[in-house]
Amino acid sequence: MNRLKPAAPLLTLLPAMALVPVLIVTWTGLHGGGLSIWQQFLLGALHPSLEPDLLQAVWHGLGVTMATALLSWSLSLLFGVLLGSACADVVWRSWSLPTWPATGLRRGLAIPRAVHELVWGLLLLQVFGLHPYVAVAAIAIPYSALVARIWRDHLDSADHRPLDALISAGVHPVSALMTALNPGMGTVLMSYGGYRLECALRSATLLGVFGLGGLGTELQLTLQSLQFRELWTGLWVLAAVMLILEQLLRFWRERSGVGVHGQRRILLFGTLAIVLGVIGTFWLRHIVPDQFSGLSWIGMEVPSWTQLNAAATELPWLRMILETLGLTVLAAGIAIGLPPLALLLWPSPRWHRCCSMFWACMRWIPPPLMVLLLLLSNRPSLAIGALAIGLHNSGVMGRLLLEGLQQQSDLRQEALRAMGSSERISWLYGLLSPQSPSYLAYGAYRSDVILRETVVVGVIGGSGLGWQLLESLSSFHWAAVVLVLCCYCALTISGESLSDRCRSLWLQS
Amino acid sequence: MTKPLTRVRKKGAVVLLALFCGQGATVLPAQAQSILRIGAIPDQNPERLNRRYGQLATELSDQLKVPVRYVPVSNYPAAVSAFRTGSLDLVWFGGLTGIQARLQTPGAQVLAQRAIDANFNSVFIANTSAGLQPISSIDGLKALNGKRFTFGSESSTSGRLMPQHFLAQAGVTPKQFAGGQAGFSGSHDATIALVQSGSYQAGALSEPVWNVAVKNGKVDPNKVKVIWKTPSFGNYHWVVRPNLDQRFGKGFTTKLQKAILGLAPTNERQKNILELFAAQRFVPAQESQYQPIEEVGRQLGKIR
Numbered sequence: 001m002n003r004l005k006p007a008a009p010l011l012t013l014l015p016a017m018a019l020v021p022v023l024i025v026t027w028t029g030l031h032g033g034g035l036s037i038w039q040q041f042l043l044g045a046l047h048p049s050l051e052p053d054l055l056q057a058v059w060h061g062l063g064v065t066m067a068t069a070l071l072s073w074s075l076s077l078l079f080g081v082l083l084g085s086a087c088a089d090v091v092w093r094s095w096s097l098p099t100w101p102a103t104g105l106r107r108g109l110a111i112p113r114a115v116h117e118l119v120w121g122l123l124l125l126q127v128f129g130l131h132p133y134v135a136v137a138a139i140a141i142p143y144s145a146l147v148a149r150i151w152r153d154h155l156d157s158a159d160h161r162p163l164d165a166l167i168s169a170g171v172h173p174v175s176a177l178m179t180a181l182n183p184g185m186g187t188v189l190m191s192y193g194g195y196r197l198e199c200a201l202r203s204a205t206l207l208g209v210f211g212l213g214g215l216g217t218e219l220q221l222t223l224q225s226l227q228f229r230e231l232w233t234g235l236w237v238l239a240a241v242m243l244i245l246e247q248l249l250r251f252w253r254e255r256s257g258v259g260v261h262g263q264r265r266i267l268l269f270g271t272l273a274i275v276l277g278v279i280g281t282f283w284l285r286h287i288v289p290d291q292f293s294g295l296s297w298i299g300m301e302v303p304s305w306t307q308l309n310a311a312a313t314e315l316p317w318l319r320m321i322l323e324t325l326g327l328t329v330l331a332a333g334i335a336i337g338l339p340p341l342a343l344l345l346w347p348s349p350r351w352h353r354c355c356s357m358f359w360a361c362m363r364w365i366p367p368p369l370m371v372l373l374l375l376l377s378n379r380p381s382l383a384i385g386a387l388a389i390g391l392h393n394s395g396v397m398g399r400l401l402l403e404g405l406q407q408q409s410d411l412r413q414e415a416l417r418a419m420g421s422s423e424r425i426s427w428l429y430g431l432l433s434p435q436s437p438s439y440l441a442y443g444a445y446r447s448d449v450i451l452r453e454t455v456v457v458g459v460i461g462g463s464g465l466g467w468q469l470l471e472s473l474s475s476f477h478w479a480a481v482v483l484v485l486c487c488y489c490a491l492t493i494s495g496e497s498l499s500d501r502c503r504s505l506w507l508q509s
Numbered sequence: 510m511t512k513p514l515t516r517v518r519k520k521g522a523v524v525l526l527a528l529f530c531g532q533g534a535t536v537l538p539a540q541a542q543s544i545l546r547i548g549a550i551p552d553q554n555p556e557r558l559n560r561r562y563g564q565l566a567t568e569l570s571d572q573l574k575v576p577v578r579y580v581p582v583s584n585y586p587a588a589v590s591a592f593r594t595g596s597l598d599l600v601w602f603g604g605l606t607g608i609q610a611r612l613q614t615p616g617a618q619v620l621a622q623r624a625i626d627a628n629f630n631s632v633f634i635a636n637t638s639a640g641l642q643p644i645s646s647i648d649g650l651k652a653l654n655g656k657r658f659t660f661g662s663e664s665s666t667s668g669r670l671m672p673q674h675f676l677a678q679a680g681v682t683p684k685q686f687a688g689g690q691a692g693f694s695g696s697h698d699a700t701i702a703l704v705q706s707g708s709y710q711a712g713a714l715s716e717p718v719w720n721v722a723v724k725n726g727k728v729d730p731n732k733v734k735v736i737w738k739t740p741s742f743g744n745y746h747w748v749v750r751p752n753l754d755q756r757f758g759k760g761f762t763t764k765l766q767k768a769i770l771g772l773a774p775t776n777e778r779q780k781n782i783l784e785l786f787a788a789q790r791f792v793p794a795q796e797s798q799y800q801p802i803e804e805v806g807r808q809l810g811k812i813r
Contacts, residue, residue, distance in 0.1 A: 031706075031707055031708070033636075033705070033707030033708065033732070034702070034706035034707075034708065036729070037702050037705075037706060051556070053556060053560070057555065057559060121587075122590070125587055125594070126594070127594075129591065129596040130580065130582070130591045130594070130596035130597070208551075208581070208582065208583025208584060208587075209582065209583060209584045209587040210582075210587075211548065211581055211582040211583075211587075211591065211597075213581050217581065217583045220583055221551055221553075221558070221583060222555060224554075224696035224698065224699060225696060225698050226696075226698045226702055227554045227556070230554065230556060290544055290576075290578060291580070298594045298595070368695070372699065375708050376702065376703065376706045377706065378708060379657065380659075380688065380692050380708060460692060470663060471663055474585060474663045474664045474811070475810055475811045475813060476586070476609060476813055477810070
């Protein structure tokens with residue numbers, strides 16, 4: 001019997017429905033009171049501050065940010081690939097072992113992933129004090145877990161026939177895995193791994209928590225004090241770095257060939273990742289030499305059972321969880337649904353280039369800045385938070401979608417067009433449809449990230465788990481912190497199993 | 510074809526191994542140096558923070574003959590924790606964060622404050638379209654019931670703790686604001702901007718920051734005005750870790766206190782430093798001055 005299954009492109013476009021309630025609320029709350037500040041902000045773009053002191057601080061911050069990003073990126077790729085391989089069923093099966101340890105490890109890895117790097121930073125700071133390596137660890141831990149998940153999903157969903165053939169021919173499992181899965185996984189490593197570097201650069205806001213300064217801190221503090229000209233200096237520098245990185249990665253991807261040549265490039269990429277990590281380490285030690293004092297365990301008070309009980313009864317859990325879920329679902333809907341919808345509007349290369357630029361802007365503007373700008377001309381509401389986080393992440397999703405579409409052959413689209421389909425329909429079914437499963441898979445990972453990012457929108461009115469987490473951290477109320485983090489982990493794990501189930505139900509035949 | 514490839518792989522493996530070893534070696538702790546680390550809560554724009562504490566570090570280093578570094582921590586609770594874990598030795602804390610830091614670090618001492626910190630005030634501001642009239646007594650805060658209201662940063666004494674306390678005295682809790690909660694703009698400047706835009710109808714912030722914004726023409730008097738000035742409370746103060754005498758020699762903490770109290774507008778650099786702190790002089794401070802804030806902090810759950 002045939003089960004009723006929605007068409008793949010429909011699933012990709014459906015999340016855009018989240019835009020409807022969000023735009024209605026945003027539209028009704030719109031006002032012009034913040035125009036003068038918007039004007040100041042936009043004028044700041046033309047006249048960024050060029051004070052020598054500031055430029056020097058930004059230059060120094062850039063160095064710190066780059067060094068930390070390189071190091072944490074390198075570590076997260078390394079550990080991500082190792083952990084991801086360890087929790088892939090296919091790896092355990094190759095040794096004819098039961099797969100339950102892989103499942104267990106996979107669930108366990110949801111914990112580091114569920115916690116925002118800022119929170120990791122504050123927690124690690126409690127037990128290790130200020131130390132550059134602790135900052136690096138705070139970025140590398142959630143990122144490794146994220147890379148591990150993506151690596152594992154790709155490993156398990158790859159074509160296993162060559163592998164099975166090699167194993168049954170008596171090849172050693174290590175060689176069999178390397179030979180059979182290397183080509184496909186290499187591409188994943190290079191495309192996704194390259195993109196993670198950009199993430200590591202942007203997330204280095206965390207460095208300020210460790211007193212390392214950095215570009216993110218500069219942006220955060222200039223934003224807090226509404227020094228728009230100084231803010232723009234940092235923003236332009238960030239834009240330049242992101243652009244250069246993007247061009248380098250594109251250059252690298254285009255030059256990477258197929259076959260033996262491609263294999264060698266993948267090996268080179270792996271080596272380069274590690275070399276860059278080592279360079280990052282030395283660079284960091286060179287820039288902030290006197291912050292590398294001994295790293296020792298300091299310890300902290302662990303909340304007792306009675307404290308946990310008290311915290312469990314004093315907080316409005318149901319409301320917080322619902323608000324967080326609402327915010328996440330709306331933001332994820334915008335992030336996932338907006339890019340294909342925008343591309344579908346007008347499937348021409350020129351429009352797609354415009355979209356690509358718009359998404360680069362969305363990725364470039366830090367979420368707190370986006371929330372503040374939106375809030376200046378709107379009433380505070382959950383919708384504003386969802387719109388800000390959603391738009392920022394739609395930049396990421398749009399980039400992944402366009403990249404996927406470009407790497408795909410357009411034979412199907414040609415065929416559909418030749419049969420008389422319109423431009424739009426042939427794009428929808430010829431290009432977007434085959435791309436949908438992997439796009440939706442990235443969408444599921446992105447929802448994880450969005451859930452974590454709900455921490456940053458306290459400005460719209462202390463709402464949800466994210467705000468409660470920051471409030472409890474700033475009150476040093478560890479019992480509440482532990483409970484909120486447990487909620488985050490539970491939400492992440494249930495989100496993961498839900499998305500896995502949906503995928504196997506709808507997208508796989 | 511296979512031979513050169515294997516060779517490449519073998520070489521690659523050796524290189525990788527060497528790199529791992531190298532990376533491992535650099536993770537070993539470097540030697541501990543005796544550097545006096547100063548910090549502050551991030552309540553200003555970064556450029557001002559850097560100038561303020563950069564110059565202070567140089568001045569203290571010259572006077573005390575020890576290396577002094579400013580460590581720019583960008584998050585309130587991170588500054589408290591860094592002080593507790595011994596990563597910061599001398600920190601310019603706000604009222605609430607200072608108490609949190611001292612409670613978590615037994616033996617930590619209050620060194621000094623500015624004259625205005627003994628009698629610090631917050632102001633409540635309102636957008637003119639919200640129809641809020643100037644308030645004469647604390648009970649007038651009841652008018653904020655049902656309005657859209659924003660605090661500053663979660664850990665701010667003048668932008669959150671004391672305003673919330675005075676609101677509670679008038680019987681207004683954050684649940685009674687529009688939307689069932691108060692906003693947290695993140696900073697005093699953002700509070701002004703958001704109330705001026707009308708997104709929030711009212712807010713509370715530090716009086717000195719408001720005065721500076723008015724002086725610099727950043728406030729549109731037709732759109733936003735002060736409706737109430739709070740009674741005064743103790744705020745910013747220098748807090749120092751207990752173990753400095755062991756690390757830098759006997760009597761170091763006293764010397765450090767003398768150096769801070771001795772800053773005077775007679776010398777060019779000291780004058781600059783005091784200007785950046787918006788202070789005439791630093792004066793001695795007593796722990797007892799912060800007792801009321803501690804009680805408020807406990808009532809509102811900010812001190813556990």
